[in-house]
Amino acid sequence: MARVYVSSVIPAEASRVWERIRDFNALPKWHPRIRDSRIEDALPSDKIGCIRSFHLQSGDNIREQLVGMSDYDLFVTYVMLDGPQPWSDYMATLRLTPVTDTGHCFAEWSAEFSCDPRDESDLVTGTGRNVFQGGFDALKRHFGG
Amino acid sequence: MVHVVRSTVLEAPVEAVWEIVRDFNGHDRWHPVVATSQVERGRVTDQVGAVRRFRLETGEELREQLLTLSDAEMSMTYCLLDTPIPLLNYVAHIRLSPVTDGDATFWHWESRFDTPKGREAELGAAVGDGIYVAGFEAIRTELGA
Numbered sequence: 304m305a306r307v308y309v310s311s312v313i314p315a316e317a318s319r320v321w322e323r324i325r326d327f328n329a330l331p332k333w334h335p336r337i338r339d340s341r342i343e344d345a346l347p348s349d350k351i352g353c354i355r356s357f358h359l360q361s362g363d364n365i366r367e368q369l370v371g372m373s374d375y376d377l378f379v380t381y382v383m384l385d386g387p388q389p390w391s392d393y394m395a396t397l398r399l400t401p402v403t404d405t406g407h408c409f410a411e412w413s414a415e416f417s418c419d420p421r422d423e424s425d426l427v428t429g430t431g432r433n434v435f436q437g438g439f440d441a442l443k444r445h446f447g448g
Numbered sequence: 449m450v451h452v453v454r455s456t457v458l459e460a461p462v463e464a465v466w467e468i469v470r471d472f473n474g475h476d477r478w479h480p481v482v483a484t485s486q487v488e489r490g491r492v493t494d495q496v497g498a499v500r501r502f503r504l505e506t507g508e509e510l511r512e513q514l515l516t517l518s519d520a521e522m523s524m525t526y527c528l529l530d531t532p533i534p535l536l537n538y539v540a541h542i543r544l545s546p547v548t549d550g551d552a553t554f555w556h557w558e559s560r561f562d563t564p565k566g567r568e569a570e571l572g573a574a575v576g577d578g579i580y581v582a583g584f585e586a587i588r589t590e591l592g593a
Contacts, residue, residue: 310547310549400455401455402455403455404584405456407457409457409545
């Protein structure tokens, strides 16, 4: 299994950052690489098992399914069902933890997937930089970091 | 049951912080409230099950046992065995994580314990601020972080 791990510190209370990212259908509102998103079958976006279908700015369509969410531990876990990347068994978790002495938020985004070993390095680097760090950079900008 | 959580970000690589923190018997060298410490029965400091017997600067003697030590997760769990301070069923957990976009360290330190009714806030602050935050600050100073 290939593994990607990216983490950052967002200069805002974890509860405020969570409010911004919790909605499984909200990627276009906070992630610059996502153009649009909808939840299939008119399900609520916090129903475990719901599927978001979204487009990247490049036009590629991706479908992901919510498999875990916690308002207590502040994490969301999802699997990818369809997408342009040459990988399988892709599962990712985005997790927030309060930094108690500053009132800021430690954010971790990790994923595991299977792929051809020749593609692994590019997929790990690309996902970590463009998707995960790109999302954190947008959150840091939004919250004034 | 009282739940104490403190966390911070140190401007130092996670490996440098872990090298200090993972030494279960090393706290008398860096923590300001610990005067002396020794591991009982000839065990080594990173042996799961090891018991450290230590004396605080205020004179109290305590014994704690190492329950979990993971270099892979950079985490450790330990419990109090004997204490003159009424911290009952005390189990503490330390976890370090890299902040990958800054070469910094996120340090999460938490515990749960029972204590006589009416002393929850006092002992919660004594543990959280007197031990955990004081420990953060000591390592921050030691590493210039």
